[in-house]
Amino acid sequence: xxxxxxxxxxxxxxxxxxxxxxxxxxxxxxxxxxxxxxxxxxxxxxxxxxxxxxxxxxxxxxxxxxxxxxxxxxxxxxxxxxxxxxxxxxxxxxxxxxxxxxxxxxxxxxxxxxxxxxxxxxxxxxxxxxxxxxxxxxxxxxxxxxxxxxxxxxxxxxxxxxxxxxxxxxxxxxxxxxxxxxxxxxxxxxxxxxxxxxxxxxxxxxxxxxxxxxxxxxxxxxxxxxxxxxxxxxxxxxxxxxxxxxxxxxxxxxxxxxxxxxxxxxxxxxxxxxxxxxxxxxxxxxxxxxxxxxxxxxxxxxxxxxxxxxxxxxxxxxxxxxxxxxxxxxxxxxxxxxxxxxxxxxxxxxxxxxxxxxxxxxxxxxxxxxxxxxxxxxxxxxxxxxxxxxxxxxxxxxxxxxxxxxxxxxxxxxxxxxxxxxxxxxxxxxxxxxxxxxxxxxxxxxxxxxxxxxxxxxxxxxxxxxxxxxxxxxxxxxxxxxxxxxxxxxxxxxxxxxxxxxxxxxxxxxxxxxxxxxxxxxxxxxxxxxxxxxxxxxxxxxxxxxxxxxxxxxxxxxxxxxxxxxxxxxxxxxxxxxxxx
Numbered sequence: 001x002x003x004x005x006x007x008x009x010x011x012x013x014x015x016x017x018x019x020x021x022x023x024x025x026x027x028x029x030x031x032x033x034x035x036x037x038x039x040x041x042x043x044x045x046x047x048x049x050x051x052x053x054x055x056x057x058x059x060x061x062x063x064x065x066x067x068x069x070x071x072x073x074x075x076x077x078x079x080x081x082x083x084x085x086x087x088x089x090x091x092x093x094x095x096x097x098x099x100x101x102x103x104x105x106x107x108x109x110x111x112x113x114x115x116x117x118x119x120x121x122x123x124x125x126x127x128x129x130x131x132x133x134x135x136x137x138x139x140x141x142x143x144x145x146x147x148x149x150x151x152x153x154x155x156x157x158x159x160x161x162x163x164x165x166x167x168x169x170x171x172x173x174x175x176x177x178x179x180x181x182x183x184x185x186x187x188x189x190x191x192x193x194x195x196x197x198x199x200x201x202x203x204x205x206x207x208x209x210x211x212x213x214x215x216x217x218x219x220x221x222x223x224x225x226x227x228x229x230x231x232x233x234x235x236x237x238x239x240x241x242x243x244x245x246x247x248x249x250x251x252x253x254x255x256x257x258x259x260x261x262x263x264x265x266x267x268x269x270x271x272x273x274x275x276x277x278x279x280x281x282x283x284x285x286x287x288x289x290x291x292x293x294x295x296x297x298x299x300x301x302x303x304x305x306x307x308x309x310x311x312x313x314x315x316x317x318x319x320x321x322x323x324x325x326x327x328x329x330x331x332x333x334x335x336x337x338x339x340x341x342x343x344x345x346x347x348x349x350x351x352x353x354x355x356x357x358x359x360x361x362x363x364x365x366x367x368x369x370x371x372x373x374x375x376x377x378x379x380x381x382x383x384x385x386x387x388x389x390x391x392x393x394x395x396x397x398x399x400x401x402x403x404x405x406x407x408x409x410x411x412x413x414x415x416x417x418x419x420x421x422x423x424x425x426x427x428x429x430x431x432x433x434x435x436x437x438x439x440x441x442x443x444x445x446x447x448x449x450x451x452x453x454x455x456x457x458x459x460x461x462x463x464x465x466x467x468x469x470x471x472x473x474x475x476x477x478x479x480x481x482x483x484x485x486x487x488x489x490x491x492x493x494x495x496x497x498x499x500x501x502x503x504x505x506x507x508x509x510x511x512x513x514x515x516x517x518x519x520x521x522x523x524x525x526x527x528x529x530x531x532x533x534x535x536x537x538x539x540x541x542x543x544x545x546x547x548x549x550x551x552x553x554x555x556x557x558x559x560x561x562x563x564x565x566x567x568x569x570x571x572x573x574x575x576x577x578x579x580x581x
Contacts, residue, residue, distance in 0.1 A: 008103035009037070010074070012045060015097055018078050020045065020054060022104045023070035040472060040493055041131055042107035043076050045098045051082040052098055053090070053107060053115065055469065055491065076104075079490050082114055090115045090489060109134065115489050124169035130480065130493040137483070137494040139166075141173050144443045144487035145384060146417055150425040152458065153447025158479040160505040162445065162496050163388070163426055164191040168503055170384065171195055171346060177382055178338050179346040180370060182363060184389040186352040187506040196346040197338065201314070201353045205332060206365065207322040208276070213238070213268035214404045215361045219318070220305050223357040223402075230302045234268075237282040241274035242266040249326060273327050276310055276319070314355045333373060336366070339381060360402035363393050367408035371421050379420030385412055386424035391432040406434060413440040431457045443487035448476040469493065 014021035022045075024037055037043070037059060045052040054076035061072040080092040107115075112135045123138040151166070153159040167179060171192065179196075181188060189198045208216060213235065217226045220234075243266055266272060280303055287299035310319045325331075338345050349366065351359055370385050387394070387409060394409045395401045412423045413436075425441060427433050431453035438461055449455055459470050462484055469482050469491050476482070479496045 009043075009105040010070070010103075012098045012100055012102045012104060013070075013073065015100070018094070020076045020078060020098060022074045022076055024059075024072045024074055025069065026071040037072070037074055037106065040469070042112070042490075043074070043104055044082075044107045044111055045076075045078075045102055045104045047081075047096055047098055047102055049084055050096060051084070051088075051111065052078055052094055052096075053080050053082065053111070053490070054078045057469075057471075080115075082111060088114050089119075092490070107131075116492075122173070124166075124173050125497070126165060126169060127479075127481075127494045127496045130495055133495075137488075137492060139169075139443070139483070139487045141170060141487075145170075145174075145177075145422045147442035147486050148413060148417070148423040148425075148440050149443040149445070149485075149487060150427070150430075150438055150441040151445045151447070152427060152430045152449060152454070153445075153481075154428050154449055154451075156478075157448040157476070158496065159426065159428065159447055160187060161479070161499050162447065162481065163386070164188065164503050164505055165496055165499050166424075166445075167346070167386065168192065168499075175345065176341070177345065177384060178341065179384045179386065180337065180366070181346065181348050181386045182366070182388055183348050183350045184352065184392065185506075186350040188348050188388075189350060189506070191503045191505055192346055192348065193502070195344055196348050197344045198348045198350060199336070200350040201317045204317050204349075205321075205328075205335070206317055206362065207273070207328065207332065208318045209242075209273045209322065210271055210329065210332065210369070211318075211361065211365055212271075212368070212404070215364050218361045218402060218404075219315075219358050220309055222309075223360065227298070227301075229298045230305070233283060233286070233299065233302055237279055237286070238268045238274065239266045239270075240282050241278040242270060242272050244278045245274045245323075246272065271329060273323055273329075275323050276306060280306060312355075315358070317354075318358075333369060337370065337373065337381075337383060360393055360405045364402060364405040364408050367405065367412060371408065371411050371416060371419070374416065374419035374421040377419075379418070382420035382422070384422045384424060385416075386426065388426045389428070390425040390437075391427045391429045394434045394437055396432055396434050406437075410434070410437055413437045430454050430461075433457075435460075441485075443485035444483070446470070446473055446482040446484070447480070448478075449473050 008025065010022040010024040012020055013023045022043065037056060039056055039059060041056050043054045043056055045054060056074050057077055058075040059072050060075075064070060064073070078094050078097075080090055081094055081096070082088050082090050109132055112129065112132055116129065116135055116137060118138045118140070122140065122142050124141050125136055126139050127137045129135045129137055151159055151163055153162075167181070168191070170177065171179065181196075183189070186200070208219070211219065216238075217231060217234065220226075246266075283299055283303055287296050287303075290296050290299075309315055333339070336347060338347055351362070354362055367385065370383060374381075374383065390409070393401055393405045395406070398406075409423070412421050416423055423441070425433070425438060429451070430438060430449070431451065435457065438457070441461075444458070444461065446458055449458065455470060455473055458473065462470065469484075472482060472493060476493075477495075481494055481496060483492045483494060
């Protein structure tokens with residue numbers, strides 16, 4: 001038997017579909033530093049007209065005879081090829097397969113640069129290769145945005161930092177792209193500096209009449225299923241209230257004619273203003289026509305339900321001055337989606353301060369309006385919509401969460417790219433995410449995931465030949481990521497680059513577990529905490545009657561100032577009292 005040449009690292013011994021096996025040679029011909037042909041490294045197979053690039057997925061020395069020339073056999077997934085000639089170029093896929101005996105070597109630095117150096121300028125630099133840190137890793141921003149992307153990883157692996165890095169690079173490369181981020185934990189407020197508008201319940205105006213029927217029902221019923229009798233009443237009186245408001249805008253109040261609900265022209269979902277006082281008046285009028293007193297209970301409950309929500313200070317962002325200024329839908333959308341941007345093309349929507357009962361409804365309204373604006377503007381103003389902790393509101397379990405929210409996000413995932421609305425998903429539990437939605441994300445950044453269900457779902461979502469890379473997912477280090485899909489030249493194990501301190505999310509900031517000093521943490525400190533705590537659900541306009549014990553305490557000015565945590569506004573509980581202009 002002829003001995004293979006000792007100048008190669010190995011030789012092809014088997015070719016099958018998109019897989020090849022390489023017999024690895026022993027001896028001293030190859031430098032010791034290059035002999036480490038371990039799982040996850042790239043291998044180059046030299047053919048007659050091109051160099052095929054493969055990824056080592058398995059190395060074994062089992063079933064080798066003592067007189068065999070090879071010390072091990074490596075299984076390799078074939079990913080792409082570098083064309084020959086004076087100007088080598090990499091392309092995905094294999095046009096000419098290797099043959100038995102073709103020589104193979106570990107991919108060198110120059111070949112890695114040929115693969116990962118972007119052929120055009122529309123790329124963002126996000127880190128460096130794990131195999132060779134001198135080779136920079138780039139993402140094709142056009143492919144990543146047009147076909148959606150997802151960032152997946154457990155808590156504490158640097159997922160939030162990675163999201164901050166990606167969005168900051170996107171903003172720098174596409175200054176005219178509008179970005180809308182749903183910030184579930186209020187951690188991104190400081191990450192984007194003056195380029196982002198930070199919104200929360202105290203400075204946002206989201207009038208209740210912008211909510212469609214399912215969304216406003218979810219608000220009135222506190223996230224619980226609606227009572228059928230009450231829903232029937234609402235579905236009849238809401239269009240009438242909208243017709244009345246339109247007449248108020250075009251004629252004097254005293255001259256308003258009675259409206260026939262069959263000819264009003266509006267549906268329950270038409271996004272036009274109406275007043276709650278008209279809605280309640282219509283319900284009350286119908287109740288007055290009933291002779292059976294027991295039948296009036298349904299109407300009483302509905303009116304009481306509406307007034308309770310309206311008077312709750314936590315819902316001030318929806319109901320306070322909701323009708324001041326008339327039809328303000330254009331101003332609201334302009335403010336939310338940064339049209340014009342005025343130097344701030346990004347919106348960070350902090351959700352932690354919203355009542356838990358309406359968070360799903362608020363997200364549904366925002367997603368729906370983002371998609372509908374892209375639809376009716378024919379994609380004239382592209383926008384990236386990023387959903388942090390997406391598994392919370394687009395759960396795979398249809399019995400969990402709010403149906404319209406799932407539907408709104410799903411529409412962006414399936415059809416958004418046609419209208420310039422792109423989707424970015426961020427989650428620590430991909431197995432709990434709707435599989436239909438995550439399957440629409442063609443660029444995936446997978447960080448460490450320990451849960452077997454999460455790994456299984458990720459495996460099913462990967463279409464690349466190098467899905468075997470997913471075996472690394474449980475052992476990835478902090479800031480390490482496996483990048484798959486259209487946005488990268490090859491399935492890549494890379495490390496995100498360092499993020500400047502001022503761009504770190506609040507969750508990544510170091511918080512001491514031991515207080516520096518106990519001084520000042522007395523009853524006055526507790527009182528200042530309680531003031532902020534109660535302020536979240538108390539109207540500032542209501543005078544507070546102090547108890548005798550509270551009157552005996554020194555004035556609040558003498559109490560130590562309570563410093564807010566990073567990224568929070570000290571006056572974050574004040575309620576917006578003026579409409580948007």
